[in-house]
Structures are given as structure tokens and as C-alpha cells.
Amino acid sequence: MSEQAQKNFAIQKLYLKDVSFEAPLSPAVFSEENWAPEINVQLNTESNALAENVIESVLKITVTAQHEQKTVFLVELHQAGVFTLEGFNDEEKAGMIGSYCPNLLFPFAREAISDLVTKGGFPQLLLAPVNFDALYAQHLEQQQQAATEETTH
Numbered sequence: 001m002s003e004q005a006q007k008n009f010a011i012q013k014l015y016l017k018d019v020s021f022e023a024p025l026s027p028a029v030f031s032e033e034n035w036a037p038e039i040n041v042q043l044n045t046e047s048n049a050l051a052e053n054v055i056e057s058v059l060k061i062t063v064t065a066q067h068e069q070k071t072v073f074l075v076e077l078h079q080a081g082v083f084t085l086e087g088f089n090d091e092e093k094a095g096m097i098g099s100y101c102p103n104l105l106f107p108f109a110r111e112a113i114s115d116l117v118t119k120g121g122f123p124q125l126l127l128a129p130v131n132f133d134a135l136y137a138q139h140l141e142q143q144q145q146a147a148t149e150e151t152t153h
Contacts, residue, residue, distance in 0.1 A: 061077050
């Protein structure tokens with residue numbers, strides 16, 4: 001049996017783990033003229049081993065909209081999934097967890113955030129695509145630099 005045939009990736013479950021929406025300036029903000037909020041998006045991921053070859057991956061997204069230094073709305077969302085990862089070596093598994101799983105979760109998180117913002121009375125917010133491959137590569141590079149700095153000190 002070939003190495004490729006022995007690898008197994010499966011989605012067991014996708015779900016919203018945590019979600020929060022706040023609009024502290026409503027309804028007054030709806031009558032603002034020249035409303036052009038500054039949108040700040042923060043992304044983070046985490047993973048938890050649930051069983052042998054089974055992990056939970058969580059994509060955490062915080063979106064803050066500010067107008068004149070005041071928070072107009074705040075969305076905090078944890079989109080999660082349970083995944084089976086069999087037959088991958090440690091490096092491949094780390095890449096799947098660090099990039100592939102968040103890539104799968106992101107469209108669901110983007111849709112949920114758009115729905116929350118719209119239901120909160122604000123114009124639709126569509127998050128731009130995210131290159132999780134590049135973010136993961138950057139994370140690996142930072143880890144290597146930190147390790148190099150530790151060994152030189």
C-alpha cells in the first residue's frame with residue numbers, strides 16, 4: 001500500500017464554539033453622518049488533541065469597528081472543528097493543524113461574522129481572504145529565530 005493511500009484526513013464536526021456581539025453605541029451610532037469606521041481584525045488559532053489522530057482546531061477571530069476612537073461594534077467568534085489526521089508525519093500534521101484546518105474553518109467564521117454584523121444593524125462586513133499558509137510559514141520562521149536567539153545567548 002502506498003504512503004499516499006495510508007493518509008486519512010476527515011472532518012468529523014464543524015461548530016461555533018463561542019460567539020459574542022456587542023454594539024455599545026447603538027442606537028445613536030445609526031444616525032451618525034459620514035460614518036467610516038476603522039475595522040481591526042485579529043486572528044488566532046489553537047488546537048487540542050482529543051484522541052489518537054483526532055484534534056480539535058479552533059479559529060479565533062476578533063473584529064473591532066471604531067469610529068472617532070469609540071468602539072461601534074465588537075465581534076468575538078471561535079469557529080471550531082474536529083478532524084481526523086491519520087498517517088501524517090509530525091511535520092505534515094503540524095502543517096495540517098496550523099494551516100489546512102484554519103483554511104477550512106475560515107469561510108464558516110466569515111459567514112457567521114457577516115450575519116452577526118448585519119443583524120446588529122450595520123452594513124454587511126465581508127472579511128478578506130486570509131493566507132493561512134503564509135501565516136503558518138511566518139510562525140515557523142519566528143519559532144526558528146527564537147530558537148536561534150536562545151542558543152546564541
